[in-house]
Amino acid sequence: MMIQQQTLPAVLVLASWVTQSSLIGVAAPIELNRIKAVVNGEPITQTMVDSAVQTQVQVWLMGNKGMVSKVEAEREIRRMEGSALDDLIDRNLILSEFKKLGGQIKDQYVDESISRFITERFKGDKDKFIAELKKSGMTIAQFREIQRDQIAIQALRSKHGGEENVPNTPWEKRAKYGEIKDEFASEGQPKVRIISIPKQTSTSNLQAQQKVLEEVLGKLRAGGDFGEIAKKYSADSFASKGGYVGILGKDVLNEGLTKAAYSLPVGQLSQPLDSGINWHVLKVDERIGQKTPSFEELEEEIDKRLTLEKRQKNLEGWLKKLRRDANVRIYEN
Secondary structure (H helix, E strand, O other): OOOEEEEOOHHHOOOOEEOOOOOOOOOOOOEEOOEEEEEOOEEEEHHHHHHHHHHHHHHHHHHHOOOOOHHHHHHHHHHHHHOHHHHHHHHHHHHHHHHHOOOOOOHHHHHHHHHHHHHHHHOOOHHHHHHHHHHHOOOHHHHHHHHHHHHHHHHHHHHHHOOOOOOOOHHHHHHHHHHHHHHHOOOOEEEEEEEEEEOOOOOOOHHHHHHHHHHHHHHHHOOOOHHHHHHHHOOOOOHHHOOEEEEOOOOOOOHHHHHHHHHOOOOOEOOOEEOOOEEEEEEEEEEEOOOOOOHHHHHHHHHHHHHHHHHHHHHHHHHHHHHHHOOEEEEEO
16 A cells, blocks of 8 residues: 555644653753554554664664764764654564564574674673663663564565675676776875965955955856966965966865865865965866776675665665555654
8 A cells, every 4th residue: 555644633643742852962842742654553653753763873872882973973863863754664564574474583693693782892891781781771671672673674674685696797887887986096196276365455354355256256167267367366375376286295285275175076166265364266187196996906896886786776675565565654743
């Protein structure tokens, strides 16, 4: 049956209110615990979604503590929150399918999964694992059930992803090489030009200089010659040479400008870069010493990526079929 999306009838809105705990330390608003979806007659409420996300985040943080930055952790948490309802629907459908097939996960496999988790994430320190588990608010019994469900889900996902070793044609591999080869290229040294516009001068204030910057950017974006524009407008030691800095080492420009130059694609203009005193616009004419690995050097990586893509496509097709065959209704807020 096709998934239906509709506005939730008022009679289905639950009257209870719940306080959501922030997953990263910021107070969350109190909101009505409404039904978010119904899967085969079973409701999924906002509280259930929040609880699932919180558990997922707790396990992820426990396994990645000290291994990722705060920014990376927040990005991953936002991703989990964004896909929470879809993930929970898929999880329920997969576990339901597993039960229909009469599947059971033996305690032995759960024990082995937890042992691997402790070995990989806590270097085998069980006491440290137990301490982190307590901090998260989970019991060992709850953690075991999470692992049991995850093993069941992974078993069916692997089964419906297709063969581990998928044949990839020479045409597919050559096309993928064209897509990914630049990821593995050595960076080389950029041959750089620069225009520097002072933010203020003895005769011009900030507002006037902003107009100069806008004029420069307009000419550059219209296809004007970088060198001629640099000679006319730039106010640095490179202006007389048309802004030509040369092959850029790591200690010619300041750290911010150097980083920007090394990340800038050949032929493209940078956004205006603010160094405090000046605005700068960079252009990379070419890269010297850049080397791209050959097809043969990347063939193993290409095979892996193509196989993963095909398995993911098979898996997505199976999940879509599960949803079509089930009675799934998703309600708008």
